[in-house]
Amino acid sequence: MIWAWLLDVARGFIGWVLDLFPSDWELPDWFTGLADTAAEVIGNAAGLGAWVPWGIVLTVVGATFVLWTVGLIIKFVRWVVGLIPTMGGG
Amino acid sequence: MKHRKAAALIATSLALGLIAAVAAPTLERAGALACYTTLTCNPANIPMIVESGVIAGTGAEAVVGAAATTAPVVATGSAANVWANLAVVGGAFTGIFTIVELAGGIGTAQGGLSSDGLYGQRVRTDESLGAEISFVGGTATLEVGGYGTFTATIGLKAGARQCVVGSWSGGSGTSAYFEQTEGPAYGYSESAFAKDNVYDPCKALYPAGTLLSGFGPTGNYGQPVVGWRIRIGSDYSDPVAGTYGGTVTGTAEVTLRCQSLDDGSVRTVTGGLHQSFEAGSTMTVPDVGCAPGEIAVGADIDWNPDTGDSQQIVHDDGSQVLPQLKEAPDDYPGCFTATGPNCLLILEKLRAGGGYDSCGQIGELCEDWVTDPQRDTNYRCRYGVTVVGLDYCSAYRKPSIGVLPNVAPDGSLLSPDAPVPSIQTPGTVTEPGTEVEPEPDTVDCRPASWLEALNPYWVFRAVQCVVEWAVKPPAGKLEQFRAEVLAKFAGSPPGKIAAALIPLTLIPIASDGCSGVTIDLTWLRRDAFATADFPDSFTILQACPGDTLQPFAIMSTLVIIVGMGFVAFRTWPALIGRIFTYSGVDG
Numbered sequence: 001m002i003w004a005w006l007l008d009v010a011r012g013f014i015g016w017v018l019d020l021f022p023s024d025w026e027l028p029d030w031f032t033g034l035a036d037t038a039a040e041v042i043g044n045a046a047g048l049g050a051w052v053p054w055g056i057v058l059t060v061v062g063a064t065f066v067l068w069t070v071g072l073i074i075k076f077v078r079w080v081v082g083l084i085p086t087m088g089g090g
Numbered sequence: 091m092k093h094r095k096a097a098a099l100i101a102t103s104l105a106l107g108l109i110a111a112v113a114a115p116t117l118e119r120a121g122a123l124a125c126y127t128t129l130t131c132n133p134a135n136i137p138m139i140v141e142s143g144v145i146a147g148t149g150a151e152a153v154v155g156a157a158a159t160t161a162p163v164v165a166t167g168s169a170a171n172v173w174a175n176l177a178v179v180g181g182a183f184t185g186i187f188t189i190v191e192l193a194g195g196i197g198t199a200q201g202g203l204s205s206d207g208l209y210g211q212r213v214r215t216d217e218s219l220g221a222e223i224s225f226v227g228g229t230a231t232l233e234v235g236g237y238g239t240f241t242a243t244i245g246l247k248a249g250a251r252q253c254v255v256g257s258w259s260g261g262s263g264t265s266a267y268f269e270q271t272e273g274p275a276y277g278y279s280e281s282a283f284a285k286d287n288v289y290d291p292c293k294a295l296y297p298a299g300t301l302l303s304g305f306g307p308t309g310n311y312g313q314p315v316v317g318w319r320i321r322i323g324s325d326y327s328d329p330v331a332g333t334y335g336g337t338v339t340g341t342a343e344v345t346l347r348c349q350s351l352d353d354g355s356v357r358t359v360t361g362g363l364h365q366s367f368e369a370g371s372t373m374t375v376p377d378v379g380c381a382p383g384e385i386a387v388g389a390d391i392d393w394n395p396d397t398g399d400s401q402q403i404v405h406d407d408g409s410q411v412l413p414q415l416k417e418a419p420d421d422y423p424g425c426f427t428a429t430g431p432n433c434l435l436i437l438e439k440l441r442a443g444g445g446y447d448s449c450g451q452i453g454e455l456c457e458d459w460v461t462d463p464q465r466d467t468n469y470r471c472r473y474g475v476t477v478v479g480l481d482y483c484s485a486y487r488k489p490s491i492g493v494l495p496n497v498a499p500d501g502s503l504l505s506p507d508a509p510v511p512s513i514q515t516p517g518t519v520t521e522p523g524t525e526v527e528p529e530p531d532t533v534d535c536r537p538a539s540w541l542e543a544l545n546p547y548w549v550f551r552a553v554q555c556v557v558e559w560a561v562k563p564p565a566g567k568l569e570q571f572r573a574e575v576l577a578k579f580a581g582s583p584p585g586k587i588a589a590a591l592i593p594l595t596l597i598p599i600a601s602d603g604c605s606g607v608t609i610d611l612t613w614l615r616r617d618a619f620a621t622a623d624f625p626d627s628f629t630i631l632q633a634c635p636g637d638t639l640q641p642f643a644i645m646s647t648l649v650i651i652v653g654m655g656f657v658a659f660r661t662w663p664a665l666i667g668r669i670f671t672y673s674g675v676d677g
Contacts, residue, residue, distance in 0.1 A: 002560045007571045014575055018582040025583045032590050043603075050604035050633035050643040053651055060654040067665035074669055 339366040340395035437483045440468050453486030604643070606632035 045054065343362040349355070394400045437453050438446035449456035449469070459469050471483035535555035537543040579585040608629045615622070633643035 003562070004567055007567055011571055011575060015578055018578055018584070021583040025586075027586050027590055031587070034590065044607045046603040047605045047607050048603070048631060050640070051631060051646045053647050053654075056651055056654050060658050064657070064661055064665065067662060067669070071665055071668040 340364070343390075343392045343394060345390040345392075436472050437486050438470050438472070440470070446470060449486070453483070456486075459486075604632065604634040604637075604640075606630050 045052075341362045341364045344360065346359045346361075347356050348359055350357075392400055437449040437456060437459065439449055439456050439459065441447050447455075449459060453459065456469070459465060462468055466480060469480060469483075471478055471480050535551060537545070537548045580589070606629045608627050610627050611624065612626045614624075615626075631639065631643075633639045
C-alpha cells in the first residue's frame with residue numbers, strides 16, 4: 001500500500017510537471033534534423049580518415065581534457081576543504 | 091617533487107606507447123580503406139541477408155536505434171497468417187502504437203489495442219515493442235505514441251519478406267519501415283540493388299546501435315539508378331559515381347497479380363505514380379491492392395525514369411506465396427470470401443442461458459479466463475466462424491494489457507512458424523516476460539485458536555503480515571506506472587526533445603574513410619545557373635588506394651601522429667604533475 005501510494009504520488013507529480021509544458025508544442029524542424037546534420041558532419045570527417053587519424057587525435061585531446069578536468073576538480077575540492085577551519089583552512 | 095615528475099613522465103611514456111600500438115594497425119589498414127566504400131571487405135560491415143524473423147537476431151538489435159525494445163519476432167497461431175513487423179529506427183519509441191487505420195488485405199486477423207478491427211489485419215501492441223501487422227495488400231496508418239504517424243502501403247508479395255518504405259511524419263532523423271517476416275527463404279530482385287554501393291534495407295543486417303538516418307530511392311548523378319539506399323551513419327559514399335545526391339524523375343509502376351480464392355483465376359492490377367526524388371527521399375509505391383476474396387500471388391515494381399533505362403525493383407512470380415495461405419480458405423471457411431465475416435481471433439465466454447458472449451477485442455472482458463478451473467468448458471476460441479482450439483487464444487492470456495501472439499508462456503520468443511503456445515493449466519499460469527512471484531506463505535496471519543495466540547510467534551507474524559501488506563506493491567503496479575509515465579513523457583515537450591536527441595547518441599563514429607568530402611552544388615542551380623552544365627556535387631581529398639593523393643594522406647597521418655605525440659609529451663606531464671601537487675607544476 002505504501003509503495004502503491006508512493007507510485008501514485010510520483011505519477012501525479014510527474015504528470016503535473018509535464019502538464020506545465022504547452023501541450024501543442026512541436027519541435028522546430030532544425031532541431032529534429034540535428035541528427036541528420038551531425039551525421040553529415042561526422043560523415044564528412046570520416047571521409048577524411050585517411051588524412052587525419054581521428055582515433056589518435058580524439059584520444060590525445062580527450063585525455064588532455066580529462067587530465068585538466070581532474071586537476072581542476074582536485075583543486076576545487078581542496079579549496080572547499082580549506083574553508084573548514086579544522087581541516088587545514090584558515 | 092622530482093620523483094613525482096618522474097612518475098608523470100613514465101605515465102606519459104606509457105600512454106604514448108599505447109598510441110603507437112594503436113597507430114601501427116591504423117597505418118596497416120591504410121591499404122584496405124576501400125573496404126568502407128564497398129560491401130565486400132570487412133565482414134563486420136557487410137549487410138547480410140536476414141535469415142530469420144528478426145532484423146539482427148536479438149532484441150536490442152532488432153529495432154535499430156530504438157530504446158527499450160524487444161525483438162519483433164513473430165509467430166502465428168494460424169497457418170494463414172502473414173506477418174509484417176513495424177520497426178521504427180533512429181528514434182526512441184516507448185509509447186504505445188495505435189492502429190489508426192488498416193485497409194484492404196487478406197489474411198487472418200487479430201485485433202490489438204485500439205485497433206479499428208478491419209479484416210485482414212493482425213495487430214500486436216506492446217508498450218515496449220510496437221505493432222505487428224499481418225495483412226496482404228493494403229495501406230496501414232499507425233500513430234506511434236506521441237512521435238508521429240507512419241503510413242505505408244504493403245501487400246505486393248504474400249508470404250515473403252518485403253521491404254516497403256512508407257512515409258513518416260515524425261520528422262527527420264526517424265525513419266520507419268515494414269518488414270514482412272514470415273515465409274520461406276525470401277527472394278528479391280537483384281537488378282535494382284546489384285550495385286555494390288547501394289544498401290538494400292531488405293537485405294541488411296545492422297549491428298546494434300547503427301543509425302539508419304533515412305532511406306529511400308536516391309538518384310546518382312549521371313546514372314538514372316534508383317534503389318533503396320540507407321545512409322548508415324557516415325558510410326554512404328558512392329565509389330562508382332563519386333557523388334551522392336541529385337534528383338531523379340520518373341514513374342513507379344506496380345503490377346500486382348491477384349488470384350481469386352473462389353475459382354483460382356488470376357487477374358492483374360496495375361498502378362503508376364509519377365514522382366521526383368531528392369537524394370535520401372522516399373519513393374511512394376502506388377497504392378495497389380487485391381480485392382477481398384483474392385490473394386496476391388505475384389507482383390512487380392518497376393521504376394521508369396523519364397530519362398534513362400527502366401529498373402526492375404521487385405519481381406515476384408508468386409513462388410514465395412505460403413502454401414498455408416493458399417490452403418487457408420479450406421482451413422478457415424468464411425474468412426477469405428468477399429462477403430465473409432471478419433476473421434478475427436475471438437475469445438468467447440459461455441453464457442448462463444446458452445450461447446456465447448465475446449470477451450472483447452483483447453480479452454479484456456474476461457480477466458480471469460486463463461485461471462478459471464473450468465476454462466475448457468466456460469470458454470471457446472474461434473477464427474471467424476471456425477472454432478479452433480483454446481490454445482489459439484493464448485494470445486489473450488494477458489487480458490486487457492496486451493496481446494502476446496509470439497511469446498511463449500516462459501517469455502521466450504517464438505519463431506515465425508512455431509505452433510501456437512499452449513496455455514497452461516489453470517492455477518499455474520506464468521505471465522510471459524514477468525518475474526515469477528514467490529510462493530505465498532501458506533501460514534496464516536492469524537492463529538487458529540486463542541490458545542495458540544499465546545505463542546509470541548504470532549506477535550512477530552502479525553507485524554510481518556502488516557509490513558508485507560503495507561510495503562509490498564500490488565502486482566503489475568510498477569509496470570503500469572512505467573507505461574503511464576513513459577507515455578506521458580513521450581507526448582510532452584521534454585519527451586519530444588529527448589526523442590530528437592537520442593539519435594545523436596547513436597551516430598556511429600567511423601574514422602577509417604578515405605572517400606574525402608563531397609561538396610553539394612545543387613544550391614547553385616538557380617536563376618542564371620538553373621540550366622548550367624556542372625555536376626551536382628564534387629568530391630575532394632579522396633585518398634583511397636590508387637588515388638593520387640593517397641601517399642600524401644599517409645604523410646598527413648604520420649605528421650599528425652607525431653604532432654599529437656609532441657602535444658601529449660608537452661602537456662600531459664604538466665597536467666599529471668598538477669594532479670599530484672594540487673597546485674600546479676613547480677619550475
